[in-house]
Amino acid sequence: MYRQSLIVWVCFLFVIPFSSATEFKISSEDLVSGQKIELIGEWWFEFGEHLSPEALTSAINQNTLIKVPSPASWHDFLDQDKANPSLHGIATYAARISFDSLTDEPYSVAVPFINDAYRILWMPFGQPEQAMVIGESGDWQVGMINSREDLLYPLPTLKDALLVIYVAKTQSFPGGIREPIALQNTIDAQNMRDLTTFARALMMGAILIMSIHYMVQYFHWRKNISLLILSLICLVMFVRSLGVSGYTDLILSYFTPHHFVIRLRLEYLSIIVGPPLFWHFIQSLLNEYLSKRFIISIWVYTLTFATLAMSIPFYLMTKYLLLIQLHLGIISVLVLYSLLVPVLRGEPFARLMLAGTGIIVVGVLNDLYASVSDTYHIYLIEFFGFLFLIFQAQLVGIKLNETVNLAARLKSEKQKLEHKHDRVILEGQLDHLTGLYNRKAFSELFSLTWQSAMISQETVSIIIMDLDHFKEINDTHGHLIGDEVLVYTASLLRSQNLRKGDFISRYGGEEFVVVLPDTHLEDAYNIAQNLRKAIAYGPAYQDEQISLTITASLGVYATIPKEENYQHALAKADEALYKAKDNGRNCVVSLIN
Numbered sequence: 056m057y058r059q060s061l062i063v064w065v066c067f068l069f070v071i072p073f074s075s076a077t078e079f080k081i082s083s084e085d086l087v088s089g090q091k092i093e094l095i096g097e098w099w100f101e102f103g104e105h106l107s108p109e110a111l112t113s114a115i116n117q118n119t120l121i122k123v124p125s126p127a128s129w130h131d132f133l134d135q136d137k138a139n140p141s142l143h144g145i146a147t148y149a150a151r152i153s154f155d156s157l158t159d160e161p162y163s164v165a166v167p168f169i170n171d172a173y174r175i176l177w178m179p180f181g182q183p184e185q186a187m188v189i190g191e192s193g194d195w196q197v198g199m200i201n202s203r204e205d206l207l208y209p210l211p212t213l214k215d216a217l218l219v220i221y222v223a224k225t226q227s228f229p230g231g232i233r234e235p236i237a238l239q240n241t242i243d244a245q246n247m248r249d250l251t252t253f254a255r256a257l258m259m260g261a262i263l264i265m266s267i268h269y270m271v272q273y274f275h276w277r278k279n280i281s282l283l284i285l286s287l288i289c290l291v292m293f294v295r296s297l298g299v300s301g302y303t304d305l306i307l308s309y310f311t312p313h314h315f316v317i318r319l320r321l322e323y324l325s326i327i328v329g330p331p332l333f334w335h336f337i338q339s340l341l342n343e344y345l346s347k348r349f350i351i352s353i354w355v356y357t358l359t360f361a362t363l364a365m366s367i368p369f370y371l372m373t374k375y376l377l378l379i380q381l382h383l384g385i386i387s388v389l390v391l392y393s394l395l396v397p398v399l400r401g402e403p404f405a406r407l408m409l410a411g412t413g414i415i416v417v418g419v420l421n422d423l424y425a426s427v428s429d430t431y432h433i434y435l436i437e438f439f440g441f442l443f444l445i446f447q448a449q450l451v452g453i454k455l456n457e458t459v460n461l462a463a464r465l466k467s468e469k470q471k472l473e474h475k476h477d478r479v480i481l482e483g484q485l486d487h488l489t490g491l492y493n494r495k496a497f498s499e500l501f502s503l504t505w506q507s508a509m510i511s512q513e514t515v516s517i518i519i520m521d522l523d524h525f526k527e528i529n530d531t532h533g534h535l536i537g538d539e540v541l542v543y544t545a546s547l548l549r550s551q552n553l554r555k556g557d558f559i560s561r562y563g564g565e566e567f568v569v570v571l572p573d574t575h576l577e578d579a580y581n582i583a584q585n586l587r588k589a590i591a592y593g594p595a596y597q598d599e600q601i602s603l604t605i606t607a608s609l610g611v612y613a614t615i616p617k618e619e620n621y622q623h624a625l626a627k628a629d630e631a632l633y634k635a636k637d638n639g640r641n642c643v644v645s646l647i648n
Contacts, residue, residue: 077122078151081238083158089243091165093235094218097122099149102133105196105221106147108176108183112217115149125150125236128229141370145196148220148232151180157214161241164189164218167234168204170227171315176219177210186219187211194312195221203308203315204301207248209241226316227373255300258441262296265289265444269451281339284332285451289444291329296437298322316369323372326379327361330386333415337393340450341405346577353389357382383419404450411446414439461511468507475503486561488538489545497560497568501621504556504572509616516579516613517628518569520586523606523640525565532601540595540605541565547589551582568628576613576647583609583643591641606641608632613647 077097085092099111099120106114114120123132130142164175172193178186190208210216224230266289273282297303298318307314331353338350360382364372394412397405418439425433484496492500508515522544529537541561548559548567562568569586571579587609596603610631614624627646635644 077149078153081152081154083154083156083160086162086238086240087158087160089240091237091239091244093237094150094152095126095235096124096150098125098232099147100129101147102129103144104147105145108178108186108219111147111149111219112181112183115217120149125232126234127231128233129231130229141374142230143225143370144230145221145223146231148222150218150236151215152218152238153180153215154213157212159212161209162212162238163207163209163241163244165237165239165244166190166192166206166208167236169220169222169232169234170230171224173223174221175208176217176221177213178217178219179213180215180217193223193315195223203305207239207241207244210238226369227319229373252300255296255437258437259293259296259300259302262289262293262441262444265448266293279339281336281451284336284339285444285447288329288332288336291325291332292437292440292444294321295325295329295440298325299437320365320369320372323364323379324361327364327382328357330383330390331357334386334390334393336447337390337408341393341397341402341408347575348577357386404453407450411443411450414446415443418443464510465507468503468510472500472503472507475499489541489561491545491548491567492558492560494560494562497558497562497570500558500560501570504558504570505616505621505624506619508572509619511573512615513573514575514613514615515624516571516574516576516611517624518571518579518583518586518609518611519562519625519628519632520567520569520583520607520609521632521636522565522590523608523636525605528603528605532596532603536596536601536603540603543595544590544605544607548586550589551586553582574613576611576645579611579613580643580645583611583645587641587643608635608640609643610635611643611645613645 077099079092079094079096081092099115100123101111101114101120123129125148129146133142136142164177166173166175169192172191172195174191174195175189176186177189189210190206192203192206218236220232220236222231266286269282269286269289273279273286276282294303297306298321303314303318303321307317311317334353335350364379390412394405394409398409415436418436421433421439422436484493484499485491486493505515522540525537525540528540544567545559545561548569553559553569553571556572557574558570560568560570569582571582574582587607590605590607593604594602595605610628610633612624612628612631614627616624631644631646635642638644
């Protein structure tokens with residue numbers, strides 16, 4: 056069990072008042088006034104048999120039945136059975152209910168979900184021949200067909216009655232009456248259910264509309280992956296709300312008797328997949344850099360875990376709910392890290408995200424407690440989730456507005472860059488030997504690229520390459536052949552099919568620089584490796600007398616610009632280059648901010 060059975064008994068001894076005589080004395084005035092009277096206390100109990108009304112009455116008179124707390128899982132008070140570790144089986148619950156006076160107001164018994172199925176009897180106390188079936192849900196004899204949640208059964212008026220519940224559990228874990236059975240004024244209960252149903256339907260409709268809205272926005276703005284993720288989060292919340300509200304059971308019951316199993320698997324799937332989606336949403340919205348490999352590994356782990364959870368037998372899935380909670384803990388650490396790092400950097404948008412996360416955290420903690428409690432079963436994640444989605448909608452709106460403004464600024468910066476590019480060419484700021492940008496042109500172009508990336512908060516990657524032992528080529532074969540090697544290297548650099556915004560410069564002597572805007576470290580590292588292999592592959596110079604093969608060392612650095620001066624980034628790339636030389640040359644070393 057998720058906690059020791061001692062906790063359950065302490066709750067009943069010190070927190071929850073109950074009748075030691077398994078009799079609930081009900082005030083008719085309370086029922087008429089609309090109060091919901093929960094039957095929390097001791098019930099008669101018999102495990103392994105559905106006692107007939109006659110046998111039950113006889114057992115009560117002879118005092119041969121045990122008394123157990125309700126609500127509570129019967130795993131808390133039954134002895135463990137090695138032959139039946141999940142304690143599957145049938146049982147009889149009974150409680151005496153007496154009213155201080157008869158009333159003309161109709162009242163009903165409100166039954167929450169009972170694992171796995173049940174039948175309810177109502178009879179005058181001590182008169183088993185007048186027992187009547189009030190209602191049932193699922194296959195109450197063996198429990199192979201699951202019951203539905205939160206049902207209401209009208210009760211005939213009796214002054215002194217016995218409420219009997221036959222329970223059957225063969226699939227899930229744990230078993231028993233784990234949520235309070237209650238008596239309630241029928242009209243008031245039905246009005247409250249209608250109001251709750253309307254509110255939930257309204258909320259679920261809004262969530263579904265938000266999911267469609269964000270998906271449409273994503274198709275118009277595909278670069279903004281946060282819109283797609285938020286649409287999927289809305290969809291997960293919609294599926295979760297369908298399950299909690301009982302609509303999933305209602306829909307699936309038309310197609311399969313095992314609607315509860317399917318519904319609960321879908322709910323667990325939403326619990327497993329939802330938090331990683333939220334974490335990925337934070338990453339995309341705050342532009343936090345994490346390698347693609349790490350993000351993919353988190354999703355591989357999540358989907359593997361989800362597949363295992365969906366494929367194991369149902370009773371094991373409900374028994375080992377703690378593993379799902381552990382999964383939530385792991386993802387929560389990632390979420391906290393992804394939020395605290397930008398908050399500590401002083402980013403105001405991250406503080407808003409942290410405040411919004413507090414809303415969903417309250418809902419998650421409430422539902423986690425409700426899922427393992429025998430006395431508290433109020434699930435609020437759908438309502439807190441709806442508030443969270445409204446909050447996130449505001450943040451996404453702010454972000455989209457910033458993105459639109461940023462696009463205009465980027466367009467202006469791009470035009471300036473293109474004009475500058477044209478001016479550089481017109482002024483002849485190309486290296487006379489290789490035809491690449493010279494150092495002066497590099498400084499101007501890189502400055503504009505740096506400023507543009509600082510506005511858009513995109514990653515800029517820098518590759519600095521140095522030909523290994525180039526001085527020996529000049530000393531041995533002469534500067535003319537050395538120049539031919541430089542021209543050959545420049546042609547290889549141009550052949551890498553770089554994007555229009557990327558540019559290459561001869562930085563000095565045998566040193567070259569490649570600047571890659573909007574490129575993460577992993578991609579820049581792969582480009583550098585391809586360059587290194589291409590240079591080492593063929594002869595850099597060949598005539599009738601000699602054939603020269605060369606190698607190169609490369610340093611790679613990636614960062615999101617945070618300050619005007621870009622010299623620090625060049626120094627870091629140069630540092631990576633020197634590490635490559637120290638590692639024996641002909642290799643690539645990368646650094647990240």
